[in-house]
Amino acid sequence: MTWTVTTAHLDALEIGAGILGTGGGGNPYLGKLIARKFVAEGAEIAIVEPDDVPDDAVVASVGGMGSPTVSIERLRRADESVNALRALERHIGRRVTHLVPSEIGGSNSTTPMVVAAQVGLPVIDGDGMGRAFPELQMETFAMYGVTPTPAALCNHHGHIVVFDNIDDATTLERYARAVTIQMGGSAGYAFPVMTGAQLRASVIPGTLSLAVRLGEQVLAARRAKTDPIEAICAVTGGRRLFAGKVLDVERRMTGGFARGVVMLEGFGDRLGQSVRIDFQNENLIARDGDGTVLALMPDLICLVDSDTGAPLTTEVLRYGLRATAIGIPAPAELRTEVGLRYVGPAAFGYDDVEYRPLPGSYANRDGSA
Amino acid sequence: MTWTVTTAHLDALEIGAGILGTGGGGNPYLGKLIARKFVAEGAEIAIVEPDDVPDDAVVASVGGMGSPTVSIERLRRADESVNALRALERHIGRRVTHLVPSEIGGSNSTTPMVVAAQVGLPVIDGDGMGRAFPELQMETFAMYGVTPTPAALCNHHGHIVVFDNIDDATTLERYARAVTIQMGGSAGYAFPVMTGAQLRASVIPGTLSLAVRLGEQVLAARRAKTDPIEAICAVTGGRRLFAGKVLDVERRMTGGFARGVVMLEGFGDRLGQSVRIDFQNENLIARDGDGTVLALMPDLICLVDSDTGAPLTTEVLRYGLRATAIGIPAPAELRTEVGLRYVGPAAFGYDDVEYRPLPGSYANRDGSA
Numbered sequence: 118m119t120w121t122v123t124t125a126h127l128d129a130l131e132i133g134a135g136i137l138g139t140g141g142g143g144n145p146y147l148g149k150l151i152a153r154k155f156v157a158e159g160a161e162i163a164i165v166e167p168d169d170v171p172d173d174a175v176v177a178s179v180g181g182m183g184s185p186t187v188s189i190e191r192l193r194r195a196d197e198s199v200n201a202l203r204a205l206e207r208h209i210g211r212r213v214t215h216l217v218p219s220e221i222g223g224s225n226s227t228t229p230m231v232v233a234a235q236v237g238l239p240v241i242d243g244d245g246m247g248r249a250f251p252e253l254q255m256e257t258f259a260m261y262g263v264t265p266t267p268a269a270l271c272n273h274h275g276h277i278v279v280f281d282n283i284d285d286a287t288t289l290e291r292y293a294r295a296v297t298i299q300m301g302g303s304a305g306y307a308f309p310v311m312t313g314a315q316l317r318a319s320v321i322p323g324t325l326s327l328a329v330r331l332g333e334q335v336l337a338a339r340r341a342k343t344d345p346i347e348a349i350c351a352v353t354g355g356r357r358l359f360a361g362k363v364l365d366v367e368r369r370m371t372g373g374f375a376r377g378v379v380m381l382e383g384f385g386d387r388l389g390q391s392v393r394i395d396f397q398n399e400n401l402i403a404r405d406g407d408g409t410v411l412a413l414m415p416d417l418i419c420l421v422d423s424d425t426g427a428p429l430t431t432e433v434l435r436y437g438l439r440a441t442a443i444g445i446p447a448p449a450e451l452r453t454e455v456g457l458r459y460v461g462p463a464a465f466g467y468d469d470v471e472y473r474p475l476p477g478s479y480a481n482r483d484g485s486a
Numbered sequence: 487m488t489w490t491v492t493t494a495h496l497d498a499l500e501i502g503a504g505i506l507g508t509g510g511g512g513n514p515y516l517g518k519l520i521a522r523k524f525v526a527e528g529a530e531i532a533i534v535e536p537d538d539v540p541d542d543a544v545v546a547s548v549g550g551m552g553s554p555t556v557s558i559e560r561l562r563r564a565d566e567s568v569n570a571l572r573a574l575e576r577h578i579g580r581r582v583t584h585l586v587p588s589e590i591g592g593s594n595s596t597t598p599m600v601v602a603a604q605v606g607l608p609v610i611d612g613d614g615m616g617r618a619f620p621e622l623q624m625e626t627f628a629m630y631g632v633t634p635t636p637a638a639l640c641n642h643h644g645h646i647v648v649f650d651n652i653d654d655a656t657t658l659e660r661y662a663r664a665v666t667i668q669m670g671g672s673a674g675y676a677f678p679v680m681t682g683a684q685l686r687a688s689v690i691p692g693t694l695s696l697a698v699r700l701g702e703q704v705l706a707a708r709r710a711k712t713d714p715i716e717a718i719c720a721v722t723g724g725r726r727l728f729a730g731k732v733l734d735v736e737r738r739m740t741g742g743f744a745r746g747v748v749m750l751e752g753f754g755d756r757l758g759q760s761v762r763i764d765f766q767n768e769n770l771i772a773r774d775g776d777g778t779v780l781a782l783m784p785d786l787i788c789l790v791d792s793d794t795g796a797p798l799t800t801e802v803l804r805y806g807l808r809a810t811a812i813g814i815p816a817p818a819e820l821r822t823e824v825g826l827r828y829v830g831p832a833a834f835g836y837d838d839v840e841y842r843p844l845p846g847s848y849a850n851r852d853g854s855a
Contacts, residue, residue, distance in 0.1 A: 204650070208577070274652075278661060281573070281646040292647060295664035 142223015345426025511592015
């Protein structure tokens with residue numbers, strides 16, 4: 118099914134992508150505002166399913182790289198990723214035919230919309246993470262055989278950096294991260310380039326419509342005054358891990374990332390209980406007061422406002438907020454051996470923690486929840 | 487005059503470029519060995535004067551970027567700068583017609599020879615520094631109006647990074663340095679691209695033949711058992727600043743540079759006297775025991791072996807070496823207002839030190855020595 122993005126879709130996407138951003142991924146609100154403006158002015162953004170993309174299509178992912186903390190302080194111009202796309206096209210000597218989000222969580226869900234509205238290309242219903250992750254090599258495209266370069270970066274000054282002949286995405290991540298930091302902590306990117314066939318072999322399908330549906334259900338619960346947490350769990354296949362209030366947030370910027378810890382403490386029935394969540398842009402691991410692991414990457418640990426279901430990104434967390442931590446099973450593509458090598462606990466420095474999958478499945482996909 | 491490089495020229499260039507490297511610039515020995523091999527195998531490297539380059543020539547500078555300390559530990563493959571040149575050509579869609587050294591001091595004197603031998607292009611007798619400097623924006627090309635990008639980097643794995651649309655060389659330096667550090671501290675580059683007319687407006691002419699002549703005179707003095715220091719001063723317009731032995735060397739790698747201090751102490755007549763030289767890859771400032779400045783950038787502070795005139799780079803300095811510090815007036819192009827902005831004391835963080843030019847002129851060029 119091909120559909121066209123409406124402003125209502127964008128409002129829902131902002132919420133759904135925020136939740137799937139697991140605390141990071143950048144704030145989708147700013148991108149939504151820009152995409153809304155383009156759509157209100159008549160831009161048509163077509164969403165197509167991976168199965169409808171021709172085998173010989175030229176698909177590229179576009180998005181933003183950097184620290185979410187920077188991107189909400191220094192607003193993007195909206196043409197960074199467009200310029201990165203144009204630099205990439207110039208480098209390969211071909212025009213791109215389709216855009217695909219690299220990560221459906223956070224701002225990289227709306228950035229492809231902003232680009233699509235300007236360049237008139239369709240966006241694929243799917244992405245390379247099914248959530249948000251802090252580093253480039255954590256995309257399923259690279260995990261499942263797409264060469265990460267050529268890749269292009271562009272910042273708000275129009276400075277262009279093109280990477281080529283780099284086989285592994287982890288090396289590209291190091292180079293591109295170093296440049297992004299020198300660019301002030303925020304840049305638009307276009308990469309990787311893949312055929313329609315490669316896309317189908319590596320994409321996590323249906324995540325754009327999942328994020329829209331998730332947002333729509335949260336909005337519906339608010340209108341119906343039913344429990345938005347319930348709605349989130351129903352759509353995503355997730356479960357409540359803990360509900361409490363924010364006791365403390367430690368945040369620091371290191372290596373271009375927002376790293377830190379958020380502490381939740383229980384109240385009412387849960388008085389005296391607590392949960393500690395470590396993050397590197399995104400929430401990585403949730404542990405209770407005894408150190409027992411409640412959930413860990415690549416499963417999604419989503420903090421939302423307990424009353425409204427609104428996503429709480431790490432940069433808006435503050436003392437006293439009433440927050441619910443929801444655990445959502447990671448997409449099957451991330452739970453494979455190759456997936457866990459790139460996005461399992463060891464990939465984030467938790468060498469001594471074994472991945473124990475949350476029960477159920479991402480968006481109830483195989484019905485085993 | 488156009489001339490062809492011989493192995494004897496390369497042996498002399500190694501010494502001359504080492505002296506003009508002012509302690510840094512990378513060791514020209516390794517590049518010389520590679521260039522010698524190509525010349526011995528029949529490669530012809532033509533050296534042409536800037537005045538003989540057509541106005542519409544496509545001139546590019548090629549060289550190596552990184553810390554000299556790294557480049558003597560991890561040897562270059564010899565194709566890094568060739569691959570950077572090819573990436574640059576591919577990006578601009580034109581073939582380069584002439585190569586120009588960016589810095590005649592140190593290894594970037596021989597790197598263009600190594601590239602020229604492989605790609606068959608002529609090398610221009612001149613460079614963008616007349617010595618060595620640690621950073622990209624310290625080239626006269628950028629100072630005198632050449633846009634620094636497009637620029638290309640390539641490392642020993644063949645990883646390519648192309649920079650474009652960056653107006654100022656200081657920004658390019660930041661980006662390229664960050665990538666070079668991620669590449670392990672050493673990379674080949676090709677940049678900037680300029681016309682023959684732009685070359686003539688920005689190059690320091692005649693420095694390749696100067697470096698060869700300097701090396702030849704040192705070798706001649708050794709053969710004749712005359713004073714090589716005298717020979718160096720005569721060719722370069724320099725003067726002895728101090729002769730002593732190396733008392734101590736402090737070296738550290740920070741931000742991709744070899745930074746530190748070398749202490750010389752006098753013996754014989756100069757017992758009790760000392761000189762302290764600060765370096766950032768290259769020697770920056772020489773001060774006596776009272777803190778009186780003897781010489782400072784952009785003037786050249788060259789440490790050579792007191793007996794042989796052999797250049798002493800910061801990475802080979804060690805306790806007990808008998809060393810002479812020679813001060814050479816900087817090329818006139820670096821002593822202008824724009825020159826001093828990029829390579830004067832303040833550009834190296836010495837905000838409180840005023841530049842007082844050494845008397846005389848670079849290579850006795852205007853005869854005022």
